[in-house]
Amino acid sequence: MSLWGLCLLWLAGALSSCGQGGGSDPAGSRPVLHYFTWSDYVGPELIQEFERREGVKVVIDTFSSNEELLAKLQSGATGYDVAVPSDFMVAIMIQQGLLSELDQQSLPNASFLEPHLQALPFDPERRYSIPYLWGSVGIGYDAAVIPTPPDSWAILWDERYKGRISMLNDQREVFGAVLRSMGQSMNSTDPQVIEAAKERLLRQKPLVKTYTSDHYDQLLASGEVVLAHAWGGPVARAMVERPSIRYVVPKEGATLWADCLVVLRTAPQKRLAMRFINYLMEPQVAARTSERLRFASASRSARELVNASTRDNPAVYPPVDQLDRLEWMKDVGRGIRLYDRAWTELKMQ
Amino acid sequence: MPSHDLSSPPKPGQSSCRSCWLAAPGLLWMGLFFLAPLALVFAISFASRGTYGGIVWEFTAANYLDLWHPLYGRILGQSLWYASLTTAICFSLGFPLAYMIARSPARWQPVLLLLVMLPFWTNFLVRTYAWMIVLRQDGLVNGLLLALGIVDAPLELLYTPTAVVIGLVYGYLPFMVLPLYVAVERLDPLLVEAAWDLYASRWAVFTQVVVPLTMPGIVGGCVLVFIPSIGSFITPDLLGGARSMMIGNLIQHEYLVVRDWPLGSAVSFVLMAIVMAAVVLYYRHAARTPGPLEGR
Incomplete structure (x- = not known):
């Protein structure tokens, strides 16, 4: 067994462990949307549906706390289009100038928002963020x-x-x-x-x-x-x-929390980002997200579509009489x- | 097998630098992607942080002064202890294994080495998660112990310091075995035989012949295990339950959770300085003490 052999073995190991991720998109020139979200916060089949519908590719990267999201963006990480910060982090990101104003015209599905989520204190006019799950x-x-x-x-x-x-x-x-x-x-x-x-x-x-x-x-x-x-x-x-x-x-x-969809100021694909957000707010899609993750959708129409066991579960949809405690x-x-x-x-x- | 020793070596002293340019790509790479970022981290360690994180370029030594807080000393001490323990366990497991591999029939050696390196073919994170399944309350270890009647109630294994050390030993054992294997393979069996012929005891053969002659491998292995284990953060996070910090967790915490880059940079530099001091001290010591067979 020579040193060469050792080197080859190392190489084999190294190559196999970096096989996935990075690299070029095999499909060539499809536009790529970069979605930065919480770990375990997407339904893969819903993403695939969007990819098929729009003829694009969605690359998902995850964070596990609001602080981590902020730290990564502050470190100059660019290339992300859509992110999902929580309420107070939306305020910080607005204040830090990290967000891009939303194009309200391309968000028709915002009309389905729950009444009590329509004007949240951290962004009352929804200029930068739209509630997603809460x-x-x-x-x-x-x-x-x-x-x-x-x-x-x-x-x-x-x-x-x-x-x-x-x-x-x-x-x-x-x-x-x-x-x-x-x-x-x-x-x-x-x-x-x-x-x-x-x-x-x-x-x-x-x-x-x-x-x-x-x-x-x-x-x-x-x-x-x-x-x-x-x-x-x-x-x-x-x-x-x-x-x-x-x-x-x-x-x-x-x-009481609400994770919001935002478009980053440095987003390379702003138009596509708006279409993606609008897609996630579609009542059918939002309902399926809610069913899968068992988090309450911010869409009132989605609440009507999810099955009763999810809707009536206080862990998923906080009962109205609890709201003043939150x-x-x-x-x-x-x-x-x-x-x-x-x-x-x-x-x- | 060590036949390459017989080929004529290049004459020493004849160090024409005609082949120096071969080092250029490597040097360029190191300069761009190692030294430059390192210099940047050094500069940041003297900066201040903004309210929400980020870097404010105002010179201060406060980050280094902050590190005198006893809590940081404790984290450092704990990290040194975990890393030393890991290195010691890796050595006592790795040395016999490396010796066995190097002394086994030549055609088996590649297979055995392959087995040592097989875990590297899977992502480290995945392997750490696998350990969580092995160690948890209804996991494999507890299942086995209960089935054999060794314990009555499942042991607390996951999220303990023991789990952290198990994870570290598991992760870094191959780094110990490989340099040791190379060293043992180069050890001339005739020298061991000669020691036996001269009535050396088992212990004397080991401590006075085998260990000194494989010292480069031992040092290499220990350095390769000690340095990554002192800086590890995934293992203490996942197997230790994020309840106690090693210095790697502290650095990650400063950078990614509280976004105090200057303090995180200062911690990184202190860690680097300690590791470098240890390595330099060792090599100077090793250079001064001649090996037992030198000048034969």
């Missing part, structure tokens, strides 16, 4: 293990469930939950309040099995965790596999430094 944050739990339905965030500090709790790996959400449990706004910028919140989270940390935003639906479904700080959708997905899973929005209140996350301006520091300290301990 929902609440709460607790997913296994009713077979936790007999009395919890109604408070306090359950996440319960020693009995040590090592069987998962938290979102998302600084604003984790602080949002603890701030609400303290009777504070999740948009607090008071250093003492944030410090107190951090102390609470440090006390909770030994009980937490993992901080994850990606696969807690599987952890719930497999019984690995029995309590999950969660976005509603993945909990609804876990319910399918494990019927004893339930979802609750704690009485102290929680996040709070929008806002851009906290310079206060973000306090959250950054506290989150780093929590994760470092």
